[in-house]
Amino acid sequence: MQYVSGLERARAALERGSRFPAGALGEIVSKSWQRCVERGLDPRGSPLSSVIEVAELNRKREQNALLRRFAIAEMQMLHQQIAGSNFMIAFGDRDGVVLDTISDHHFADSSDGRTIIPGSLWQEQERGTNALGLAVLERAPVAIYGREHYFSCHGHLSCMAAPIFNAGGEIIGLLDASCSNEARQQHTHALVKMAAAQIENSLIFHERAELLIFAFHPRVEYLDTLSAGLMAISRDGIVHSLNRPSRALLAGLEPTVGSHFEDLFDARLGTAMDSVLGGGIVRIDDRAGSSVFMVCRQFGRGGAERAPAKPVRSSPIVPSRADLGFVCEDPALTRQMRGLEQATRLRLAVHIHGETGTGKEMMARHVHAASGREGAFVAVNCGAIAESLFIAELFGHERGAFTNARNEGSPGLVRTADKGTLFLDEVADIPAPAQTALLRFLDSMEVRPVGGQKAAHVDVQIVSATNRDLKQAVAERRFRADLYYRLSGYDIQLPALRDRTDFAAIVLHLLHQVAPEFAITDEAIERLRLKPWPGNARELKAALQRAVIESDVDYIDENAVAIDQPDLHGTCSECRSHVLARRKCQQIRETYVSVDRNIAEVARLLGISRTTVYKHLRD
Numbered sequence: 242m243q244y245v246s247g248l249e250r251a252r253a254a255l256e257r258g259s260r261f262p263a264g265a266l267g268e269i270v271s272k273s274w275q276r277c278v279e280r281g282l283d284p285r286g287s288p289l290s291s292v293i294e295v296a297e298l299n300r301k302r303e304q305n306a307l308l309r310r311f312a313i314a315e316m317q318m319l320h321q322q323i324a325g326s327n328f329m330i331a332f333g334d335r336d337g338v339v340l341d342t343i344s345d346h347h348f349a350d351s352s353d354g355r356t357i358i359p360g361s362l363w364q365e366q367e368r369g370t371n372a373l374g375l376a377v378l379e380r381a382p383v384a385i386y387g388r389e390h391y392f393s394c395h396g397h398l399s400c401m402a403a404p405i406f407n408a409g410g411e412i413i414g415l416l417d418a419s420c421s422n423e424a425r426q427q428h429t430h431a432l433v434k435m436a437a438a439q440i441e442n443s444l445i446f447h448e449r450a451e452l453l454i455f456a457f458h459p460r461v462e463y464l465d466t467l468s469a470g471l472m473a474i475s476r477d478g479i480v481h482s483l484n485r486p487s488r489a490l491l492a493g494l495e496p497t498v499g500s501h502f503e504d505l506f507d508a509r510l511g512t513a514m515d516s517v518l519g520g521g522i523v524r525i526d527d528r529a530g531s532s533v534f535m536v537c538r539q540f541g542r543g544g545a546e547r548a549p550a551k552p553v554r555s556s557p558i559v560p561s562r563a564d565l566g567f568v569c570e571d572p573a574l575t576r577q578m579r580g581l582e583q584a585t586r587l588r589l590a591v592h593i594h595g596e597t598g599t600g601k602e603m604m605a606r607h608v609h610a611a612s613g614r615e616g617a618f619v620a621v622n623c624g625a626i627a628e629s630l631f632i633a634e635l636f637g638h639e640r641g642a643f644t645n646a647r648n649e650g651s652p653g654l655v656r657t658a659d660k661g662t663l664f665l666d667e668v669a670d671i672p673a674p675a676q677t678a679l680l681r682f683l684d685s686m687e688v689r690p691v692g693g694q695k696a697a698h699v700d701v702q703i704v705s706a707t708n709r710d711l712k713q714a715v716a717e718r719r720f721r722a723d724l725y726y727r728l729s730g731y732d733i734q735l736p737a738l739r740d741r742t743d744f745a746a747i748v749l750h751l752l753h754q755v756a757p758e759f760a761i762t763d764e765a766i767e768r769l770r771l772k773p774w775p776g777n778a779r780e781l782k783a784a785l786q787r788a789v790i791e792s793d794v795d796y797i798d799e800n801a802v803a804i805d806q807p808d809l810h811g812t813c814s815e816c817r818s819h820v821l822a823r824r825k826c827q828q829i830r831e832t833y834v835s836v837d838r839n840i841a842e843v844a845r846l847l848g849i850s851r852t853t854v855y856k857h858l859r860d
């Protein structure tokens with residue numbers, strides 16, 4: 242509390258242009274503010290926000306290809322760990338240029354989220370005090386909360402950034418987690434640091450695949466954690482790579498690339514190797530007199546029979562949103578679903594309308610689950626049953642009731658669904674005579690099997706679905722109007738995938754089903770969103786499957802998503818007939834072309850949401 246008021250006092254002075262009481266701020270922030278003042282940056286103005294061109298961004302991505310691969314894998318992990326808390330994870334190069342983001346889409350579309358986009362520069366001289374810029378300057382993890390940011394327009398943003406170092410101790414990249422509130426997120430800060438350390442270790446394993454890699458720590462139970470020292474050593478004892486914990490654990494001995502094993506440890510390399518080659522743990526002293534436990538994590542190519550152990554993650558793996566099973570974050574849809582439980586309590590028949598692949602069957606199963614009914618969920622594809630058999634299949638038949646009837650008779654699908662749910666899929670295809678029988682059943686809830694005398698009462702929740710226009714079918718007298726009214730006691734209209742505001746969540750969910758270990762960048766999701774997706778979620782799932790199979794890395798980026806660029810002549814179809822809308826639409830399309838088709842940049846420049854941009858780019 243004291244800190245907050247101290248910060249506010251300092252902020253007020255800063256914004257007045259007076260000397261701010263440095264003691265009220267942390268040292269890093271206070272020095273950074275001072276540098277910004279000296280540079281003449283106006284804290285109430287706008288940052289000199291610059292975004293590099295797409296060609297330059299692609300060049301940087303290529304230059305950092307290997308690091309990017311490990312970074313995106315870790316971003317995916319981090320995203321899963323903090324999913325739902327409205328965060329954005331960003332990977333930047335050593336100059337503070339954001340190369341990739343993976344985010345909760347709510348944040349990506351917020352005004353804060355719109356500032357952190359691929360290609361944006363976050364050096365202190367442009368953006369003032371911020372975590373990415375300061376992590377480079379301080380060569381250490383930095384968190385900047387809310388109004389500690391120099392520019393007041395970033396005052397709602399909290400950012401935690403950690404540098405990624407190479408084995409020589411140089412910064413090679415940055416990892417950042419940002420959210421739009423001022424809360425101190427110590428837990429997230431720790432996770433970002435761990436992710437950066439994990440990337441550094443992964444790089445050592447990848448780049449030194451031919452060498453021995455030893456892990457060591459004074460406490461044996463820490464050998465499998467990110468606190469353990471890692472050293473890649475050739476068989477002549479020369480150190481070729483070492484991670485940051487190695488330097489800290491051997492402080493005083495100044496280990497570097499080129500040091501010799503025996504200058505660091507009080508043991509001959511041959512003896513240490515003999516002890517650890519069988520996978521054992523050896524206790525040895527370092528040259529400063531402290532003892533450590535050591536284990537061999539990689540024996541190097543051609544070195545040993547045993548498969549190298551992988552570095553173990555010490556971070557907890559938290560289940561992701563994808564485990565929930567059903568994505569429904571679109572407000573238009575959640576509104577419709579609010580009354581669902583009540584509708585099933587009143588036994589209203591539920592009718593679901595939506596294009597093919599929009600999840601009608603999934604929704605029907607959800608209605609069944611929401612109703613809490615104990616009986617079975619029985620799905621009937623009304624378009625797939627021969628007209629002559631329809632009534633018997635639905636209501637059952639007695640033994641030998643008709644030619645081809647089953648010998649033992651059949652209870653019928655309606656009775657199988659007793660105390661449960663009967664799902665009539667493709668309901669528009671019900672043959673005319675069956676429509677009458679179905680209507681009679683819905684009115685009485687009684688079934689009489691074909692060839693039988695006795696009617697039985699059943700208790701069934703009816704759900705029907707179609708991708709056709711049932712009202713039109715009624716108008717054309719192909720579907721009975723009274724049956725239509727009976728089936729649509731409670732209507733759910735499933736939006737097409739291209740119109741869903743929770744598109745990103747659906748992509749993540751489907752990708753998790755297809756390849757749980759795969760990550761996808763925000764930019765790839767943006768590209769996917771430009772497609773019209775006539776086959777909806779089913780088509781999207783197949784496209785993700787293809788992208789996964791064709792990918793030789795474990796993530797999907799913008800290059801893995803081939804889309805036909807939209808034809809940008811004129812306006813989108815919705816804006817064609819309105820003069821004002823036409824002008825706005827053209828402006829969006831022109832800006833899109835002028836910024837090398839970077840959707841995030843269009844949203845940022847015009848101050849509109851990405852969803853609005855997509856809408857105007859489609860035909």
Ligand SMILES: Nc1ncnc2c1ncn2[C@@H]1O[C@H](COP(=O)(O)OP(=O)(O)OP(=O)(O)O)[C@@H](O)[C@H]1O
Nearest residue numbers: 567568596597598599600601602603708750778779
């Ligand atoms: N909201 C959603 N969340 C997650 N997955 C979804 C969602 N909607 C659809 N899917 C996925 O899309 C695929 C198609 O769903 P489903 O079979 O329910 O669609 P449908 O509308 O019944 O299709 P059709 O009209 O062709 O019968 C399924 O694999 C399902 O996992």
